[in-house]
Amino acid sequence: MPTRKERLAMSRTAMPTRPADERRNDFEEVALGFDAGAVVTEASRCLLCRRPPCVDECPVGVQIVDLIEHVAEGRFAEAAEIVAADNSLPSICGRVCPQERQCEGACVMGRKRDPIAIGAIERFVADYIPPAAPAAETTGHKVAIVGSGPAGLACAGDLARAGHDVTVFEALHELGGVLVYGIPEFRLPKSVVADEIGRLEAQGVAFETDVVIGASDSLDDLLVTHDAVFIGVGAGLPRFLNVPGEHLIGVFSANEFLTRLNLMKAYEPDSETPIIDIGGLPVAVFGGGNTAMDAARSAVRLGAGSVTVFYRRSDEELPARREEIEHAKEEGVVFELLTSPLELRGNDEGKLTSVVLQRMELGEPDESGRRSPVPLEGDTFETDVSLAIVAIGNAPNPLLTNASPDLEVGRRGTLVVDDGGATNKTGVYAGGDIVTGGATVILAMGAGRRAAAAINEYLVGA
Amino acid sequence: MSFAILATEPLAPQVTRFRVSAPRVARSHRAGQFVIVRVEANGERIPLTVSDADADAGWIELIVQAVGHTTSVMAGLGAGDELPDVVGPLGRPTDVEAYGTVAVVGGGVGTAIAYPAAVALAAEGNDVVAIIGARTKELVILEDEMRQVAGQVIVTTDDGTKGRHGFVTDALADLITERTIDRVIAVGPIPMMRGVAEVTRPQAIPTVVSLNPIMVDGTGMCGGCRVLVGGETRFACVDGPEFDGHQVDFDILDLRNRAYLEFEACHRQEPSDAHA
Ligand SMILES: Cc1cc2nc3c(=O)[nH]c(=O)nc-3n(C[C@H](O)[C@H](O)[C@H](O)COP(=O)(O)OP(=O)(O)OC[C@H]3O[C@@H](n4cnc5c(N)ncnc54)[C@H](O)[C@@H]3O)c2cc1C
Numbered sequence: 258m259p260t261r262k263e264r265l266a267m268s269r270t271a272m273p274t275r276p277a278d279e280r281r282n283d284f285e286e287v288a289l290g291f292d293a294g295a296v297v298t299e300a301s302r303c304l305l306c307r308r309p310p311c312v313d314e315c316p317v318g319v320q321i322v323d324l325i326e327h328v329a330e331g332r333f334a335e336a337a338e339i340v341a342a343d344n345s346l347p348s349i350c351g352r353v354c355p356q357e358r359q360c361e362g363a364c365v366m367g368r369k370r371d372p373i374a375i376g377a378i379e380r381f382v383a384d385y386i387p388p389a390a391p392a393a394e395t396t397g398h399k400v401a402i403v404g405s406g407p408a409g410l411a412c413a414g415d416l417a418r419a420g421h422d423v424t425v426f427e428a429l430h431e432l433g434g435v436l437v438y439g440i441p442e443f444r445l446p447k448s449v450v451a452d453e454i455g456r457l458e459a460q461g462v463a464f465e466t467d468v469v470i471g472a473s474d475s476l477d478d479l480l481v482t483h484d485a486v487f488i489g490v491g492a493g494l495p496r497f498l499n500v501p502g503e504h505l506i507g508v509f510s511a512n513e514f515l516t517r518l519n520l521m522k523a524y525e526p527d528s529e530t531p532i533i534d535i536g537g538l539p540v541a542v543f544g545g546g547n548t549a550m551d552a553a554r555s556a557v558r559l560g561a562g563s564v565t566v567f568y569r570r571s572d573e574e575l576p577a578r579r580e581e582i583e584h585a586k587e588e589g590v591v592f593e594l595l596t597s598p599l600e601l602r603g604n605d606e607g608k609l610t611s612v613v614l615q616r617m618e619l620g621e622p623d624e625s626g627r628r629s630p631v632p633l634e635g636d637t638f639e640t641d642v643s644l645a646i647v648a649i650g651n652a653p654n655p656l657l658t659n660a661s662p663d664l665e666v667g668r669r670g671t672l673v674v675d676d677g678g679a680t681n682k683t684g685v686y687a688g689g690d691i692v693t694g695g696a697t698v699i700l701a702m703g704a705g706r707r708a709a710a711a712i713n714e715y716l717v718g719a
Numbered sequence: 720m721s722f723a724i725l726a727t728e729p730l731a732p733q734v735t736r737f738r739v740s741a742p743r744v745a746r747s748h749r750a751g752q753f754v755i756v757r758v759e760a761n762g763e764r765i766p767l768t769v770s771d772a773d774a775d776a777g778w779i780e781l782i783v784q785a786v787g788h789t790t791s792v793m794a795g796l797g798a799g800d801e802l803p804d805v806v807g808p809l810g811r812p813t814d815v816e817a818y819g820t821v822a823v824v825g826g827g828v829g830t831a832i833a834y835p836a837a838v839a840l841a842a843e844g845n846d847v848v849a850i851i852g853a854r855t856k857e858l859v860i861l862e863d864e865m866r867q868v869a870g871q872v873i874v875t876t877d878d879g880t881k882g883r884h885g886f887v888t889d890a891l892a893d894l895i896t897e898r899t900i901d902r903v904i905a906v907g908p909i910p911m912m913r914g915v916a917e918v919t920r921p922q923a924i925p926t927v928v929s930l931n932p933i934m935v936d937g938t939g940m941c942g943g944c945r946v947l948v949g950g951e952t953r954f955a956c957v958d959g960p961e962f963d964g965h966q967v968d969f970d971i972l973d974l975r976n977r978a979y980l981e982f983e984a985c986h987r988q989e990p991s992d993a994h995a
Pocket residue numbers: 353354355403404405406407408409426427428429433434435436439440468469470471472489490491492493515547548549551578654656657688689690691695696697698699701
């Protein structure tokens with residue numbers, strides 16, 4: 258065991274990643290993960306704080322210090338159990354959580370040097386979680402889960418473990434929600450998601466794809482056949498810019514662009530789903546979140562001539578994970594900050610040819626505390642673009658809520674729930690992006706688990 | 720879960736009627752709604768309008784014109800084969816009220832989509848006039864079925880081989896001078912729906928058209944199906960597919976439906992609009 262002084266002298270173990278020149282040409286995973294040697298070295302840097310701020314910042318309270326202590330001793334299986342107690346999707350969260358704003362952002366080591374690579378450690382130990390088995394005793398209660406994103410999957414897992422008979426209904430033909438249609442393979446391999454779903458199946462969770470609740474069966478139909486329902490339908494309704502030219506060929510919502518690539522595998526030669534050929538052509542992405550980074554980096558991989566992210570605030574406000582921003586830059590994505598699109602222009606065939614942008618500056622902080630961008634009067638410019646991807650956020654999909662008018666819906670179309678996820682309708686719970694608006698995988702997972710606890714209490718008592 | 724094809728029946732050259740087991744869809748389907756279908760493992764998702772359904776027996780019927788890769792593969796399937804994915808019913812049902820006399824205009828395979836609306840409108844007590852148009856005699860479909868529900872059926876062919884020589888728009892233009900038409904529903908290729916809307920615009924006869932933009936998910940998640948209606952962006956899969964024909968921007972619809980012609984030309988041959 259290194260002494261405190263030795264720990265302070267060690268530098269952060271870098272996550273091995275494939276070189277940018279290589280990964281730009283394919284959709285395979287970029288970050289390769291630690292091996293056993295690297296993970297022990299990195300874990301042994303941890304100061305094992307007595308009152309660890311990292312745990313406070315973890316939305317689901319993973320016992321990070323306990324976990325790291327076991328990893329440093331090479332006790333990976335025990336470490337895996339510690340993670341699994343609080344996080345039902347560690348192999349996914351280890352890859353996609355915004356650690357720099359959660360655990361790693363709070364790490365004491367990070368004040369003077371680099372924080373412990375908690376995400377990478379979590380990702381490593383997730384492989385040591387033992388296979389799942391069906392619950393020993395069943396309760397006979399049936400629960401329906403609507404939506405197979407992280408909220409629905411986490412809720413399903415806990416309820417199955419408690420012995421309930423759980424069926425997940427998913428509108429699309431694949432399971433996983435944003436994890437399969439939104440987040441690209443190079444960041445989250447679909448086999449990782451499939452493994453998590455396989456674990457749930459091993460616990461007895463049933464899955465039905467191609468079922469849109471609210472379109473075929475209604476919420477009330479589900480309440481006839483099930484004792485409780487969890488709604489985890491996400492925030493899948495893409496926002497558009499509402500500028501002239503948004504209907505031109507070559508203008509996509511990030512959801513459509515990413516769905517064609519990730520869900521429909523349009524980048525594979527034998528896929529029947531088309532994607533516009535952007536080989537050598539200029540691509541623009543509007544937005545600065547993870548979705549924008551995923552779209553930009555996917556465009557790079559499709560052979561775009563150039564990919565530019567246009568974001569209306571400055572670098573500091575970019576909402577994406579830092580690692581994705583760095584990876585995007587390494588792969589050649591250009592950032593045009595403090596710009597906002599005014600108009601998309603096209604040719605006679607209705608194809609996008611250019612975008613007119615407004616330069617912005619940061620004004621006074623708004624209610625959210627962020628400095629809001631204001632236009633620099635008269636400072637506009639036009640640039641050639643053949644494909645534009647609008648990644649300015651998603652709103653809750655109103656399909657289910659419109660079909661269930663008795664559900665209480667908030668101002669932005671989100672569902673109104675109490676701390677346990679209960680809606681105003683008895684036996685109906687909700688969590689994830691449908692409640693918070695577009696947020697994160699870990700928050701959705703945490704909400705799914707809280708709702709599972711509340712549903713369990715509703716069904717069998719505390 | 721997959722969806723068994725129970726029976727197929729050729730209706731015209733390249734046009735086949737499929738009866739498919741899809742109990743959930745059959746139970747809640749209403750006229751005007753569609754399903755998204757995948758035909759092969761690596762296949763695309765295409766929208767197909769449900770032309771008939773039996774809730775008790777658990778089947779739906781789809782009428783498909785083999786116009787490109789996916790629909791051609793589907794045309795090669797028969798009873799006993801299975802479709803990997805059928806999801807729905809999607810979209811808003813046709814508005815069905817007692818309007819009086821309603822002209823139901825179908826162009827090409829659009830007739831298959833117009834047919835359930837004709838049935839529903841007749842059941843609501845409307846006097847239905849069906850105008851069925853096709854390029855040539857062999858392509859006229861569902862004439863007998865339409866006669867069961869419509870008080871008057873007008874057939875037109877572009878080449879004059881059957882019925883009236885000319886377009887459905889010519890027949891409609893005459894019809895509205897001959898009798899009072901309270902409402903028009905038009906389903907078919909874009910130029911035909913645009914033409915119908917122009918015929919009825921001067922008299923402001925309420926005219927509903929069923930749009931067929933390119934779709935991916937069909938649940939409002941991608942926005943690929945967006946259309947401009949009355950200056951506003953609407954998603955055809957959830958806000959439609961039926962819209963006020965006088966408000967639709969057909970130019971944009973037409974342009975957007977051409978987005979993948981190059982892909983289709985080199986990768987395979989397929990116009991994307993499955994029900995044009
Ligand atoms: C491109 C992209 C990248 C992202 N990157 C990150 C990241 O790096 N880190 C991070 O933490 N977060 C990220 N997020 C956000 C994160 O993915 C979401 O917050 C999270 O997936 C929400 O989970 P959920 O379970 O609430 O909903 P979703 O994952 O949206 O799943 C909802 C599911 O419900 C289904 N559904 C919807 N309506 C119905 C219905 N009526 N009937 C049946 N099924 C229905 C949908 O098809 C979908 O599969 C990203 C989001 C996107 C779009």
